[in-house]
Amino acid sequence: MKARFIYFMVIGLMAFTVMTSCVPVRKMKAEHRKIPDDFGTTIDYTNMAAMPWKDFFKDPNLIALIDTALHANQELNIVLQEIEISQNEVMARKGEYLPALGLAAGAGVDKTARYTPLGANEATTDIEPGLAMPDPVPDIMVGVFASWELDIWKKLRNTKKAAAMRYLATTEGKNFMVTRLIAEIATSYYELLALDNQLAILQQNINLQNNALEIVKAQKQSARVTELAVRRFEAQVLHTRSLQYAIKQQIVETENKLNFLVGRFPQHIDRDYNTFFDFQVEAVATGVPAQLLANRPDIRQAEFMLAASKLDVNAARAQFYPGMRITAGIGLQAFNPAYLAKTPESMLYSLAGDLVAPLINRKAIKAAYFNANAKQIQSVFTYEQTILSAYIEVYNQVSNLANLEKSYDLKQKQVKALVESIQISNDLFRSARADYMEVLLTQRDALESRFELVETKKQLLSAMVQLYQALGGGWQS
Numbered sequence: 001m002k003a004r005f006i007y008f009m010v011i012g013l014m015a016f017t018v019m020t021s022c023v024p025v026r027k028m029k030a031e032h033r034k035i036p037d038d039f040g041t042t043i044d045y046t047n048m049a050a051m052p053w054k055d056f057f058k059d060p061n062l063i064a065l066i067d068t069a070l071h072a073n074q075e076l077n078i079v080l081q082e083i084e085i086s087q088n089e090v091m092a093r094k095g096e097y098l099p100a101l102g103l104a105a106g107a108g109v110d111k112t113a114r115y116t117p118l119g120a121n122e123a124t125t126d127i128e129p130g131l132a133m134p135d136p137v138p139d140i141m142v143g144v145f146a147s148w149e150l151d152i153w154k155k156l157r158n159t160k161k162a163a164a165m166r167y168l169a170t171t172e173g174k175n176f177m178v179t180r181l182i183a184e185i186a187t188s189y190y191e192l193l194a195l196d197n198q199l200a201i202l203q204q205n206i207n208l209q210n211n212a213l214e215i216v217k218a219q220k221q222s223a224r225v226t227e228l229a230v231r232r233f234e235a236q237v238l239h240t241r242s243l244q245y246a247i248k249q250q251i252v253e254t255e256n257k258l259n260f261l262v263g264r265f266p267q268h269i270d271r272d273y274n275t276f277f278d279f280q281v282e283a284v285a286t287g288v289p290a291q292l293l294a295n296r297p298d299i300r301q302a303e304f305m306l307a308a309s310k311l312d313v314n315a316a317r318a319q320f321y322p323g324m325r326i327t328a329g330i331g332l333q334a335f336n337p338a339y340l341a342k343t344p345e346s347m348l349y350s351l352a353g354d355l356v357a358p359l360i361n362r363k364a365i366k367a368a369y370f371n372a373n374a375k376q377i378q379s380v381f382t383y384e385q386t387i388l389s390a391y392i393e394v395y396n397q398v399s400n401l402a403n404l405e406k407s408y409d410l411k412q413k414q415v416k417a418l419v420e421s422i423q424i425s426n427d428l429f430r431s432a433r434a435d436y437m438e439v440l441l442t443q444r445d446a447l448e449s450r451f452e453l454v455e456t457k458k459q460l461l462s463a464m465v466q467l468y469q470a471l472g473g474g475w476q477s
Helices: 002-021 060-072 074-096 117-123 155-221 227-262 273-278 289-295 297-318 363-430 436-470
Strands: 100-110 126-128 137-150 323-334 347-356
Touching: 060 074, 060 155, 060 227, 074 155, 155 227, 155 273, 155 297, 155 363, 155 436, 227 436, 273 436, 289 297, 289 363, 297 363, 363 436
Parallel strands: none
Antiparallel strands: 100 137, 137 323, 323 347
Protein backbone atom coordinates (compact mmCIF):
# COMPACT_ATOMS: atom_id res chain seq x y z
CA MET A 1 0.00 0.00 0.00
CA LYS A 2 2.83 2.32 0.91
CA ALA A 3 4.64 1.53 -2.32
CA ARG A 4 1.50 2.28 -4.34
CA PHE A 5 1.08 5.62 -2.58
CA ILE A 6 4.69 6.55 -3.34
CA TYR A 7 4.14 5.47 -6.96
CA PHE A 8 1.15 7.78 -7.37
CA MET A 9 3.02 10.63 -5.70
CA VAL A 10 5.93 10.27 -8.12
CA ILE A 11 3.58 10.15 -11.10
CA GLY A 12 1.77 13.26 -9.82
CA LEU A 13 5.01 15.19 -9.31
CA MET A 14 6.22 14.25 -12.77
CA ALA A 15 2.93 15.38 -14.33
CA PHE A 16 3.08 18.64 -12.40
CA THR A 17 6.67 19.24 -13.49
CA VAL A 18 5.73 18.67 -17.12
CA MET A 19 2.77 21.03 -16.90
CA THR A 20 4.66 23.83 -15.16
CA SER A 21 7.65 23.55 -17.51
CA CYS A 22 5.35 24.24 -20.45
CA VAL A 23 3.95 27.45 -18.96
CA PRO A 24 5.00 30.46 -21.10
CA VAL A 25 6.84 33.22 -19.28
CA ARG A 26 6.77 36.89 -20.21
CA LYS A 27 8.37 39.56 -18.09
CA MET A 28 6.22 42.41 -16.86
CA LYS A 29 7.38 45.87 -17.88
CA ALA A 30 8.55 48.13 -15.04
CA GLU A 31 7.36 51.72 -14.97
CA HIS A 32 9.64 54.77 -14.78
CA ARG A 33 8.74 57.30 -12.10
CA LYS A 34 11.56 59.75 -12.77
CA ILE A 35 10.40 63.35 -12.99
CA PRO A 36 12.34 66.66 -13.18
CA ASP A 37 13.21 68.45 -9.96
CA ASP A 38 11.43 71.73 -10.77
CA PHE A 39 9.08 73.48 -13.20
CA GLY A 40 11.73 75.82 -14.53
CA THR A 41 11.30 78.10 -11.51
CA THR A 42 12.74 78.38 -8.04
CA ILE A 43 12.00 75.28 -5.96
CA ASP A 44 9.27 75.95 -3.37
CA TYR A 45 7.75 73.12 -1.37
CA THR A 46 4.57 75.10 -0.67
CA ASN A 47 1.87 73.80 -3.00
CA MET A 48 -1.36 75.62 -3.78
CA ALA A 49 -3.00 72.31 -4.71
CA ALA A 50 -3.34 71.53 -1.02
CA MET A 51 -5.74 74.48 -0.66
CA PRO A 52 -9.43 73.43 -0.64
CA TRP A 53 -11.40 74.94 -3.51
CA LYS A 54 -13.64 76.93 -1.15
CA ASP A 55 -10.53 78.74 0.07
CA PHE A 56 -9.02 79.14 -3.39
CA PHE A 57 -12.05 80.92 -4.88
CA LYS A 58 -13.20 84.14 -3.23
CA ASP A 59 -16.40 84.97 -5.13
CA PRO A 60 -19.46 83.72 -3.14
CA ASN A 61 -21.53 83.42 -6.34
CA LEU A 62 -18.90 81.18 -7.92
CA ILE A 63 -18.65 79.09 -4.75
CA ALA A 64 -22.42 78.60 -4.76
CA LEU A 65 -22.33 77.46 -8.40
CA ILE A 66 -19.59 74.91 -7.74
CA ASP A 67 -21.31 73.62 -4.62
CA THR A 68 -24.54 73.08 -6.55
CA ALA A 69 -22.72 71.35 -9.42
CA LEU A 70 -21.03 68.87 -7.09
CA HIS A 71 -24.47 67.62 -6.11
CA ALA A 72 -26.50 68.02 -9.31
CA ASN A 73 -24.09 67.57 -12.25
CA GLN A 74 -25.36 64.57 -14.21
CA GLU A 75 -21.96 63.43 -15.49
CA LEU A 76 -20.54 63.42 -11.98
CA ASN A 77 -23.50 61.39 -10.71
CA ILE A 78 -22.95 58.90 -13.53
CA VAL A 79 -19.35 58.46 -12.35
CA LEU A 80 -20.58 57.90 -8.79
CA GLN A 81 -22.65 54.98 -10.06
CA GLU A 82 -19.54 53.60 -11.76
CA ILE A 83 -17.89 53.62 -8.34
CA GLU A 84 -20.86 51.65 -6.99
CA ILE A 85 -20.49 49.15 -9.84
CA SER A 86 -16.75 48.75 -9.13
CA GLN A 87 -17.47 48.18 -5.44
CA ASN A 88 -19.97 45.47 -6.30
CA GLU A 89 -17.38 43.87 -8.57
CA VAL A 90 -15.00 43.62 -5.61
CA MET A 91 -17.76 41.90 -3.64
CA ALA A 92 -18.32 39.42 -6.48
CA ARG A 93 -14.63 38.59 -6.84
CA LYS A 94 -14.30 38.14 -3.07
CA GLY A 95 -17.13 35.62 -3.10
CA GLU A 96 -15.39 33.48 -5.71
CA TYR A 97 -12.65 32.23 -3.37
CA LEU A 98 -14.95 31.68 -0.38
CA PRO A 99 -16.88 28.40 0.08
CA ALA A 100 -20.35 28.35 -1.50
CA LEU A 101 -23.19 26.81 0.51
CA GLY A 102 -26.63 26.11 -0.91
CA LEU A 103 -29.91 24.58 0.18
CA ALA A 104 -31.66 22.22 -2.24
CA ALA A 105 -35.09 20.63 -2.19
CA GLY A 106 -36.89 18.64 -4.83
CA ALA A 107 -39.77 16.32 -5.52
CA GLY A 108 -40.64 14.05 -8.44
CA VAL A 109 -42.13 10.76 -9.50
CA ASP A 110 -40.60 7.86 -11.39
CA LYS A 111 -42.35 5.01 -13.23
CA THR A 112 -40.15 2.16 -14.36
CA ALA A 113 -41.37 -0.23 -17.06
CA ARG A 114 -42.48 -3.57 -15.54
CA TYR A 115 -40.79 -5.80 -18.09
CA THR A 116 -37.28 -4.56 -17.49
CA PRO A 117 -34.66 -5.85 -15.07
CA LEU A 118 -35.08 -2.80 -12.81
CA GLY A 119 -38.90 -2.90 -13.00
CA ALA A 120 -39.03 -6.62 -12.30
CA ASN A 121 -36.70 -6.21 -9.35
CA GLU A 122 -38.81 -3.41 -7.83
CA ALA A 123 -41.98 -5.49 -8.25
CA THR A 124 -40.55 -8.32 -6.17
CA THR A 125 -39.01 -6.11 -3.50
CA ASP A 126 -40.77 -5.24 -0.28
CA ILE A 127 -39.79 -2.25 1.84
CA GLU A 128 -40.86 -4.16 4.89
CA PRO A 129 -42.58 -7.51 5.16
CA GLY A 130 -45.99 -7.02 3.65
CA LEU A 131 -45.25 -3.49 2.41
CA ALA A 132 -44.48 -3.38 -1.31
CA MET A 133 -42.75 -0.63 -3.26
CA PRO A 134 -45.22 1.96 -4.51
CA ASP A 135 -45.80 2.23 -8.22
CA PRO A 136 -45.03 4.83 -9.52
CA VAL A 137 -42.24 5.73 -7.07
CA PRO A 138 -42.26 9.31 -5.63
CA ASP A 139 -38.93 10.98 -4.87
CA ILE A 140 -38.59 13.67 -2.18
CA MET A 141 -35.25 15.21 -1.25
CA VAL A 142 -33.91 18.02 0.95
CA GLY A 143 -30.26 18.76 1.56
CA VAL A 144 -27.37 21.13 1.94
CA PHE A 145 -24.61 21.25 -0.65
CA ALA A 146 -21.27 23.07 -0.57
CA SER A 147 -18.43 23.66 -3.02
CA TRP A 148 -15.07 25.31 -2.59
CA GLU A 149 -12.29 25.96 -5.06
CA LEU A 150 -8.99 25.91 -3.23
CA ASP A 151 -7.06 29.01 -4.28
CA ILE A 152 -3.71 27.25 -4.34
CA TRP A 153 -2.03 29.60 -6.83
CA LYS A 154 -3.75 32.80 -5.60
CA LYS A 155 -5.63 33.13 -8.88
CA LEU A 156 -8.89 34.12 -7.20
CA ARG A 157 -7.24 36.36 -4.62
CA ASN A 158 -5.31 38.20 -7.32
CA THR A 159 -8.53 38.66 -9.27
CA LYS A 160 -10.18 40.09 -6.17
CA LYS A 161 -7.23 42.42 -5.50
CA ALA A 162 -7.31 43.57 -9.14
CA ALA A 163 -11.00 44.43 -8.75
CA ALA A 164 -10.14 46.38 -5.59
CA MET A 165 -7.46 48.31 -7.48
CA ARG A 166 -9.96 49.17 -10.20
CA TYR A 167 -12.41 50.35 -7.56
CA LEU A 168 -9.76 52.69 -6.17
CA ALA A 169 -8.95 53.82 -9.73
CA THR A 170 -12.62 54.64 -10.30
CA THR A 171 -12.65 56.68 -7.10
CA GLU A 172 -9.63 58.63 -8.30
CA GLY A 173 -11.32 59.06 -11.67
CA LYS A 174 -14.21 60.70 -9.85
CA ASN A 175 -11.80 63.04 -8.05
CA PHE A 176 -10.16 63.95 -11.35
CA MET A 177 -13.54 64.74 -12.83
CA VAL A 178 -14.30 66.98 -9.85
CA THR A 179 -11.14 68.98 -10.53
CA ARG A 180 -12.08 69.36 -14.21
CA LEU A 181 -15.67 70.28 -13.37
CA ILE A 182 -14.61 72.96 -10.89
CA ALA A 183 -12.06 74.39 -13.33
CA GLU A 184 -14.61 74.46 -16.17
CA ILE A 185 -17.21 76.23 -14.03
CA ALA A 186 -14.70 78.81 -12.78
CA THR A 187 -13.37 79.46 -16.30
CA SER A 188 -16.89 79.88 -17.69
CA TYR A 189 -17.85 82.15 -14.79
CA TYR A 190 -14.88 84.45 -15.43
CA GLU A 191 -15.75 84.43 -19.13
CA LEU A 192 -19.28 85.54 -18.23
CA LEU A 193 -17.95 88.41 -16.09
CA ALA A 194 -15.63 89.41 -18.93
CA LEU A 195 -18.55 89.54 -21.38
CA ASP A 196 -20.53 91.66 -18.93
CA ASN A 197 -17.64 94.09 -18.72
CA GLN A 198 -17.21 94.19 -22.48
CA LEU A 199 -20.92 94.95 -22.86
CA ALA A 200 -20.65 97.75 -20.29
CA ILE A 201 -17.58 99.18 -22.08
CA LEU A 202 -19.45 99.00 -25.37
CA GLN A 203 -22.41 100.92 -23.97
CA GLN A 204 -20.08 103.56 -22.50
CA ASN A 205 -18.38 103.87 -25.88
CA ILE A 206 -21.76 104.26 -27.63
CA ASN A 207 -22.52 107.21 -25.34
CA LEU A 208 -19.15 108.79 -26.14
CA GLN A 209 -19.69 108.31 -29.87
CA ASN A 210 -23.19 109.77 -29.69
CA ASN A 211 -21.77 112.87 -27.99
CA ALA A 212 -19.08 113.13 -30.68
CA LEU A 213 -21.78 112.75 -33.37
CA GLU A 214 -23.73 115.67 -31.94
CA ILE A 215 -20.59 117.80 -32.00
CA VAL A 216 -19.96 116.88 -35.65
CA LYS A 217 -23.55 117.74 -36.57
CA ALA A 218 -23.21 121.13 -34.90
CA GLN A 219 -19.95 121.78 -36.74
CA LYS A 220 -21.56 120.83 -40.03
CA GLN A 221 -24.23 123.47 -39.46
CA SER A 222 -21.48 126.01 -38.98
CA ALA A 223 -19.81 124.71 -42.18
CA ARG A 224 -16.68 123.58 -40.35
CA VAL A 225 -17.06 119.95 -41.55
CA THR A 226 -18.81 118.29 -44.46
CA GLU A 227 -21.63 115.75 -44.63
CA LEU A 228 -18.98 113.06 -45.04
CA ALA A 229 -17.80 113.55 -41.46
CA VAL A 230 -21.37 113.25 -40.17
CA ARG A 231 -21.96 110.04 -42.11
CA ARG A 232 -18.70 108.50 -40.95
CA PHE A 233 -19.55 109.23 -37.31
CA GLU A 234 -23.06 107.80 -37.77
CA ALA A 235 -21.62 104.65 -39.33
CA GLN A 236 -19.23 104.26 -36.40
CA VAL A 237 -22.09 104.58 -33.89
CA LEU A 238 -24.18 102.00 -35.77
CA HIS A 239 -21.24 99.59 -35.97
CA THR A 240 -20.59 99.86 -32.24
CA ARG A 241 -24.27 99.40 -31.44
CA SER A 242 -24.40 96.24 -33.57
CA LEU A 243 -21.51 94.70 -31.60
CA GLN A 244 -23.54 94.62 -28.39
CA TYR A 245 -25.98 92.03 -29.76
CA ALA A 246 -23.23 89.56 -30.52
CA ILE A 247 -21.96 89.98 -26.95
CA LYS A 248 -25.48 89.55 -25.55
CA GLN A 249 -25.78 86.27 -27.43
CA GLN A 250 -22.44 85.12 -26.02
CA ILE A 251 -23.69 85.99 -22.54
CA VAL A 252 -26.80 83.85 -23.04
CA GLU A 253 -24.74 80.89 -24.28
CA THR A 254 -22.19 81.18 -21.47
CA GLU A 255 -24.94 81.40 -18.85
CA ASN A 256 -26.56 78.28 -20.26
CA LYS A 257 -23.22 76.48 -20.35
CA LEU A 258 -22.91 77.16 -16.64
CA ASN A 259 -26.50 76.06 -16.06
CA PHE A 260 -25.75 72.80 -17.88
CA LEU A 261 -22.68 72.17 -15.73
CA VAL A 262 -24.73 72.92 -12.62
CA GLY A 263 -27.40 70.49 -13.81
CA ARG A 264 -30.37 72.81 -14.26
CA PHE A 265 -32.44 74.44 -16.97
CA PRO A 266 -31.59 77.96 -18.25
CA GLN A 267 -31.88 80.70 -15.68
CA HIS A 268 -30.07 83.85 -14.66
CA ILE A 269 -26.61 83.41 -13.14
CA ASP A 270 -26.11 85.60 -10.09
CA ARG A 271 -22.96 87.66 -10.42
CA ASP A 272 -21.45 91.12 -9.95
CA TYR A 273 -19.40 92.10 -12.99
CA ASN A 274 -18.01 95.15 -11.17
CA THR A 275 -15.78 92.83 -9.11
CA PHE A 276 -14.08 91.43 -12.21
CA PHE A 277 -11.02 93.68 -12.03
CA ASP A 278 -10.87 93.33 -8.24
CA PHE A 279 -9.86 89.65 -8.43
CA GLN A 280 -6.19 89.36 -7.60
CA VAL A 281 -3.94 86.63 -8.91
CA GLU A 282 -2.55 84.72 -5.95
CA ALA A 283 1.14 84.14 -5.52
CA VAL A 284 2.04 81.03 -7.47
CA ALA A 285 3.10 78.11 -5.24
CA THR A 286 3.71 75.11 -7.47
CA GLY A 287 5.61 72.94 -5.01
CA VAL A 288 7.94 70.34 -6.54
CA PRO A 289 7.05 68.04 -9.47
CA ALA A 290 7.25 64.92 -7.29
CA GLN A 291 4.16 66.14 -5.43
CA LEU A 292 2.14 65.61 -8.61
CA LEU A 293 2.30 61.85 -7.98
CA ALA A 294 0.27 62.34 -4.81
CA ASN A 295 -1.87 65.36 -5.74
CA ARG A 296 -3.04 64.51 -9.26
CA PRO A 297 -6.02 62.10 -9.19
CA ASP A 298 -5.44 61.04 -12.80
CA ILE A 299 -1.88 59.94 -11.95
CA ARG A 300 -3.12 57.94 -8.97
CA GLN A 301 -5.87 56.49 -11.15
CA ALA A 302 -3.27 55.32 -13.70
CA GLU A 303 -1.17 53.92 -10.85
CA PHE A 304 -4.06 51.82 -9.52
CA MET A 305 -4.87 50.59 -13.02
CA LEU A 306 -1.21 49.60 -13.40
CA ALA A 307 -1.33 47.64 -10.14
CA ALA A 308 -4.52 45.91 -11.32
CA SER A 309 -2.92 44.93 -14.62
CA LYS A 310 0.01 43.29 -12.80
CA LEU A 311 -2.41 41.23 -10.71
CA ASP A 312 -4.28 40.27 -13.88
CA VAL A 313 -1.06 38.86 -15.33
CA ASN A 314 -0.49 36.72 -12.23
CA ALA A 315 -4.11 35.51 -12.29
CA ALA A 316 -3.87 34.66 -16.00
CA ARG A 317 -0.63 32.73 -15.45
CA ALA A 318 -2.27 30.71 -12.66
CA GLN A 319 -4.75 29.34 -15.21
CA PHE A 320 -2.00 27.01 -16.48
CA TYR A 321 -1.70 25.29 -13.07
CA PRO A 322 -3.97 22.56 -11.70
CA GLY A 323 -7.11 23.70 -9.95
CA MET A 324 -8.70 21.83 -7.08
CA ARG A 325 -12.36 21.91 -6.15
CA ILE A 326 -14.00 20.20 -3.19
CA THR A 327 -17.70 19.43 -3.29
CA ALA A 328 -19.81 18.02 -0.47
CA GLY A 329 -23.44 17.46 0.30
CA ILE A 330 -25.69 16.01 2.98
CA GLY A 331 -29.44 15.56 3.01
CA LEU A 332 -32.47 13.32 3.32
CA GLN A 333 -34.18 11.45 0.48
CA ALA A 334 -37.18 9.09 0.44
CA PHE A 335 -40.27 8.26 -1.61
CA ASN A 336 -42.54 9.01 1.36
CA PRO A 337 -42.33 12.13 3.58
CA ALA A 338 -42.85 9.89 6.61
CA TYR A 339 -39.55 8.13 5.91
CA LEU A 340 -37.48 11.36 5.77
CA ALA A 341 -37.11 11.35 9.54
CA LYS A 342 -35.90 7.76 9.60
CA THR A 343 -32.16 7.95 9.69
CA PRO A 344 -29.67 6.73 8.71
CA GLU A 345 -31.76 4.89 6.07
CA SER A 346 -32.99 8.16 4.45
CA MET A 347 -29.68 9.99 4.77
CA LEU A 348 -27.51 10.76 1.77
CA TYR A 349 -24.11 12.44 1.65
CA SER A 350 -21.26 12.97 -0.73
CA LEU A 351 -17.70 14.24 -0.60
CA ALA A 352 -15.49 14.63 -3.64
CA GLY A 353 -12.33 16.40 -4.67
CA ASP A 354 -11.36 17.23 -8.25
CA LEU A 355 -7.91 18.14 -9.47
CA VAL A 356 -8.02 19.45 -13.03
CA ALA A 357 -5.23 20.90 -15.13
CA PRO A 358 -5.10 21.85 -18.81
CA LEU A 359 -2.82 19.58 -20.83
CA ILE A 360 -3.37 20.16 -24.55
CA ASN A 361 -5.08 22.82 -26.66
CA ARG A 362 -4.30 25.63 -24.23
CA LYS A 363 -4.52 28.33 -26.86
CA ALA A 364 -7.35 30.18 -25.12
CA ILE A 365 -5.41 30.25 -21.85
CA LYS A 366 -2.24 31.38 -23.63
CA ALA A 367 -4.16 34.12 -25.45
CA ALA A 368 -5.64 35.35 -22.17
CA TYR A 369 -2.17 35.37 -20.57
CA PHE A 370 -0.56 37.19 -23.51
CA ASN A 371 -3.41 39.72 -23.56
CA ALA A 372 -3.01 40.35 -19.84
CA ASN A 373 0.72 40.89 -20.36
CA ALA A 374 0.10 43.30 -23.27
CA LYS A 375 -2.43 45.24 -21.20
CA GLN A 376 0.11 45.50 -18.39
CA ILE A 377 2.58 47.06 -20.82
CA GLN A 378 -0.15 49.40 -22.00
CA SER A 379 -0.81 50.41 -18.40
CA VAL A 380 2.88 51.24 -17.93
CA PHE A 381 2.89 53.54 -20.95
CA THR A 382 -0.41 55.10 -19.86
CA TYR A 383 1.01 55.77 -16.41
CA GLU A 384 4.21 57.32 -17.79
CA GLN A 385 2.22 59.36 -20.32
CA THR A 386 -0.07 60.68 -17.56
CA ILE A 387 2.92 61.85 -15.52
CA LEU A 388 4.51 63.49 -18.57
CA SER A 389 1.23 65.20 -19.50
CA ALA A 390 0.72 66.48 -15.95
CA TYR A 391 4.23 67.92 -15.76
CA ILE A 392 3.90 69.68 -19.14
CA GLU A 393 0.51 71.11 -18.15
CA VAL A 394 1.97 72.69 -15.03
CA TYR A 395 5.08 73.90 -16.85
CA ASN A 396 2.98 75.54 -19.58
CA GLN A 397 0.60 77.21 -17.13
CA VAL A 398 3.45 78.58 -14.99
CA SER A 399 4.96 80.17 -18.10
CA ASN A 400 1.56 81.32 -19.36
CA LEU A 401 0.73 82.99 -16.05
CA ALA A 402 4.03 84.86 -15.92
CA ASN A 403 3.66 86.15 -19.49
CA LEU A 404 0.01 87.15 -19.01
CA GLU A 405 0.87 89.16 -15.90
CA LYS A 406 3.45 91.14 -17.87
CA SER A 407 1.06 91.59 -20.78
CA TYR A 408 -1.73 92.76 -18.46
CA ASP A 409 0.47 95.44 -16.88
CA LEU A 410 1.38 96.82 -20.30
CA LYS A 411 -2.21 96.77 -21.53
CA GLN A 412 -3.33 98.70 -18.46
CA LYS A 413 -0.89 101.46 -19.42
CA GLN A 414 -2.05 101.27 -23.04
CA VAL A 415 -5.72 101.68 -22.05
CA LYS A 416 -4.92 104.60 -19.79
CA ALA A 417 -3.07 106.37 -22.61
CA LEU A 418 -5.80 105.76 -25.20
CA VAL A 419 -8.66 106.76 -22.88
CA GLU A 420 -6.87 110.04 -22.19
CA SER A 421 -6.29 110.50 -25.93
CA ILE A 422 -10.07 110.45 -26.57
CA GLN A 423 -10.57 113.68 -24.66
CA ILE A 424 -7.47 115.19 -26.28
CA SER A 425 -8.69 114.31 -29.78
CA ASN A 426 -12.13 115.77 -29.05
CA ASP A 427 -10.60 119.02 -27.80
CA LEU A 428 -8.32 119.26 -30.85
CA PHE A 429 -11.26 118.55 -33.13
CA ARG A 430 -13.31 121.36 -31.57
CA SER A 431 -10.42 123.77 -32.10
CA ALA A 432 -9.94 122.56 -35.69
CA ARG A 433 -6.46 121.26 -34.98
CA ALA A 434 -7.44 117.61 -35.72
CA ASP A 435 -9.72 116.16 -38.36
CA TYR A 436 -12.62 113.80 -37.69
CA MET A 437 -10.67 110.71 -38.82
CA GLU A 438 -8.23 111.15 -35.94
CA VAL A 439 -11.18 111.24 -33.52
CA LEU A 440 -12.72 108.11 -35.05
CA LEU A 441 -9.46 106.18 -35.01
CA THR A 442 -8.76 107.22 -31.42
CA GLN A 443 -12.18 106.04 -30.27
CA ARG A 444 -11.80 102.77 -32.12
CA ASP A 445 -8.33 102.11 -30.71
CA ALA A 446 -9.50 102.91 -27.18
CA LEU A 447 -12.44 100.53 -27.50
CA GLU A 448 -10.25 97.74 -28.81
CA SER A 449 -7.65 98.26 -26.10
CA ARG A 450 -10.29 98.13 -23.35
CA PHE A 451 -11.69 94.94 -24.87
CA GLU A 452 -8.20 93.44 -24.97
CA LEU A 453 -7.62 94.42 -21.36
CA VAL A 454 -10.78 92.56 -20.31
CA GLU A 455 -9.77 89.57 -22.42
CA THR A 456 -6.28 89.50 -20.90
CA LYS A 457 -7.73 89.71 -17.40
CA LYS A 458 -10.02 86.78 -18.20
CA GLN A 459 -7.07 84.78 -19.55
CA LEU A 460 -5.08 85.64 -16.43
CA LEU A 461 -7.82 84.37 -14.10
CA SER A 462 -8.38 81.29 -16.27
CA ALA A 463 -4.65 80.53 -16.26
CA MET A 464 -4.68 80.66 -12.47
CA VAL A 465 -7.57 78.20 -12.39
CA GLN A 466 -5.88 75.91 -14.92
CA LEU A 467 -2.67 75.93 -12.91
CA TYR A 468 -4.62 75.06 -9.75
CA GLN A 469 -6.20 72.13 -11.59
CA ALA A 470 -2.92 71.04 -13.21
CA LEU A 471 -1.27 70.86 -9.80
CA GLY A 472 -4.06 68.56 -8.61
CA GLY A 473 -6.14 71.03 -6.65
CA GLY A 474 -9.90 71.08 -6.41
CA TRP A 475 -10.93 67.58 -5.37
CA GLN A 476 -10.20 68.18 -1.68
CA SER A 477 -13.33 69.04 0.27
